[in-house]
Amino acid sequence: MQVTSLSLEAFKEMDYWAVEKYNLSIELMMENAGLQLARLIAKKANESSVITIGVGNGNNGGGGLVAARRLAAWGFNVNLDLVVPITKDLPKAQLERALLFGAKEGIPETTDIWVDAYLGFSQRLPLSDAFVKSIALANASSAFRISLDIPVGISKDGELLGFKANQVMTLAAPKTILEKLPNEVEVFMADLGIPKSVYEHFNIKMPNFKEHQLIAL
Incomplete structure (x- = not known):
């Protein structure tokens, strides 16, 4: 039964399986995630919108930095909340590109529009x-709030104890934890480029x- x-935990295995069995690199999936996130953000923005993207030092942050680069390339005012030093190779390369494209460091x-690309599914409470x-600043602002994959600070029961997302863009497949979100939270699912055989393997x-x-889910 499907x-x-x-x-x-199952999604982590799915992600790993795609990398190991199909040579689908983390960087390629990061690019796919960031492009789809940028498209979702752009739907809520106008030419004068101020966008802040919060990132951490991981792959979720790297996806947020790809989105920042894309949005800056399209002419949007993009700002980066760099909560921790960006030292890992992939996010560091994405940060350098985003800044070259016109994204700015610091919270305006x-x-x-405030985007949570802080920690993703690897977060620990x-x-x-x-x-x-940073989350307190985001929640206290009047910004429309979007989370990448899962909101930072979400409880195992789907309660938004941290970032109070209005929209969530999850990756590749529906996540059980998101099924318990409040009804007013919009959830979208984005293609990462994972092949059909991987979905079949994970039933x-x-x-x-x-x-x-x-x-839209």
């Missing part, structure tokens, strides 16, 4: 003080990405 969603005085401070139906790379 499953309709994946636990975070006002933000219209409790969060460090630095992340708690979950492949979404109709051939027609829609970004699907």
Whole structure:
């Protein structure tokens, strides 16, 4: 019997399987995730919108930095909340590109769209003080809030104890933890480029990405 969603542990295995069996690099999936995130953000933005993207030192942050680069290339005002030093090779390379394309470091005085690409599915609670401070600023602002993959600070029961997302763009497959989000939170699913055989291996139906790379759930 097919499953309709994946636990975070199962998705980690799926992600690893795609890398190991199909040579689907983390960098390529990061590019796919970041492009889809940029498209979702652009739907909520206008020419004068101020966008802040919060990133950590991991692959989720790297996806946020790809989105920052894409949005800056399209002419948007993009700012980066760098909560911790970006030292890992892939996120560091993405940060350098984003800055070259026109993204700026620092949190602006006002933000219209605040994006949570802080930690993703590898997050561990409790969060460090630095992340708690940034999340508090985001939640206290009037910004529309979007999370990449899963909101930072989410509980095992889907309660938004951290970043109060209005939208979530999850990656590749539905996540069980997101099924318990409040009804007003919009959830989208983005194509990472994972082949159908991987979905079959994990006994979950492949979404109709051939027609829609970004699907509303």
